[in-house]
Amino acid sequence: MGTEPVDELSAQNAALLTAYEQHLAHERALSGHTVRAYLADVTSLLLHLQRLGRADLDAATVRDLRSWLANQQTRGASRSTLQRRAAAARVFCAWAYETGRAGSNPAASLRSPKSVRTLPDTLHRRDADRLFAEAAALAREQGGPLGLRDVAILEVLYGAGVRVSELCGLDIDDLDRDRRTVRVLGKGSKERTVPLGEPAIRAVDAWLVTGRPGIAGPASGTAVFLGERGARIDPRVVRRVVHRSLRLVDGAPDLGPHGLRHAMATHLLEGGADLRSVQELLGHASLATTQIYTHVTAERIQAAFEQAHPRA
Structure with a gap:
């Protein structure tokens, strides 16, 4: 839960935090990382309220919550961090009120600071083509199963647009080669089926037929992607694969x-x-999350216009 002194919580607040942790982990089925982030923010809030002399949420007001955010800001928290913490406070207080653990919801009118949304770095199409060409060439040069695995990882991440946790959780039965689709388990245990292109299918087949048997062992189970020791691959390994592969492409972010x-x-x-189809493929709960990519493409169009148009 970060660096907050959890042991300074009152017995009442500690019990409240434990109940909330159970709610996040079991009822909402959030990932361990997400649960820890929520708990860290809520712990910080409860400690702040205790220091103000608020014994429980019933004694807290929205001004107390705003003072908590203001305190975070003076300590250097970024606007995006403040937004996340305000959202965490709203979700927690709403849960406490709706479950009868608090008689009021002090965060009902709490607003997040407005933020300037930054555009994510992304690959140009030509760099994506070069990425797969370089990764395939390296796999041929090195030989062995891991090169085939790494090519398949890159193809699935880009071809299906899955999250790293979704890729690591793939089982062999999730692949449907006839329909060229893969079933993934996303955030909140929401399942969706996404298509795989022919290059991704070929790369996965090469890995499963030629590469995977070379390192599979008792710990492999039905996992599609394995680490060097034969167990299900860890997200940190996938990140290293992607970073290492992108370094092969000059100029790629x-x-x-x-x-x-x-x-x-x-x-x-x-x-x-269309935007709605991309939302479904990515598994976004809100269309607003997907709309960031329309800004990326608009920015590219603007840059091309300014570079090429004689009257720009």
């Missing part, structure tokens, strides 16, 4: 796995795909 997801969405929209 240093992106992680999420950067390939960004690139897939951007290239789909540039190719004429």
